[in-house]
Amino acid sequence: MPPVRVALPAVLVAALLASGAAAQTPPPDPIPEPPANWIPPDPQDWWTAQRPKPPEATEPLGPRRLGRGERLAAIDNGVDPDLYRLWGLQPLQSRIIHGDEMILEVWVRPARSVRQTVIRVTVRRDGDAFVQARAGLACCEPGIARRVGFDAKLPPGAAQRFRALRDAPLWASPRDVAVDDGGGVSEAICVDGVAYDLTLLVPGRARHIRRACDNAAIGEAADVLEATIGAALGQEPRIDVLFRGGADFSAARSAYGDLIANGGRLKPSQAGRAQPAGFEPPPEPPEPSSPAPLSGPAAPSPPAAQSPAPAPAADDGRSPGP
Secondary structure, eight states, X not given: OOOOOOOOOHHHXXXXXXXXXXXXXXXXXXXXXXXXXXXXXXXXXXXXXXOOOOOGGGSTTOSOOOOTTOOOOOOOSXXXXXXXXXXXXXXXXXXXXXXXXXXXXXXXXXXXXXXXXXXXXXXXXXXXXXXXXXXXXXXSSSSOEEEEXXXXXXXXXHHHHXXXXXXXXXXXXXXXXXXXXXXXXXXXXXXXXXXXXXXXXXXXXXXXXXXXXXXXXXXXXXXXXXXXXXXXXXXXXXXXXXXXXXXXXXXXXXXXXXXHHTTOEEEEOTTOOOOOOOOOOOOOOOOOSSOOOOSSSOOOOOOOOOOOXXXXXXXXXXXXXX
């Protein structure tokens, strides 16, 4: 006898499938009721409650105010203060530095990628140095997508390496340059490679240098790039993978050396801009050589030197009697 097949309505089939799925899926856990004495948090606490103090590496310079006669240095590196905040960094436009302090900042922007990296090294006048690095996707969202970063203190002695770079010939070069091989070749347009924006901030002035694509142009900044990028590597693996060659700019340095040796040069770019104006900061007051005396009764001053009294004359019998 052949098997009998019965066609079930589609509604019945759907109901049977739904009941089977409901039997296999456990019901969600019930939401526990708050205890009877539970008091909801005060919304005002969000603004007034004490928050943990950020670590020193997050803000190496701490809260500072401008002194008498001081002014903030003009920053013209193409980075708006609000953009710094999107990257989780204090704007360079508001940094106050004194004495032999300095800030060295490098932006790394590949031509064919939205992955960007910013590395900032701060050298404080007490000899401590700090590095802050951020990386992320700077495109297509109202923020920096997949942003990662860190703030760290550099090992002792790192400040000396960066202080030696503040007087490098690079900072006296034009902001934007074109490679001139000596044959009258026109300026090239950067369509591939990496662009590096370097900013040096010292008391009273800032310098911005942009080197892109051409190895000979990048090689002029090789020392600064190696020191800054090298200080950031080894802290965050998700940043390290962006620098497959590490902080090695020896090929760019050789290309720059060959350019100069063969009679070429880096000439100012036709689209280059002038450096921001600087000013001479006022000299810092000298530190006292000895601590001020503690409060209390003033110590008695030593007596003034007096001339000795003349000795009395000898009695020779001729003096009048009483």
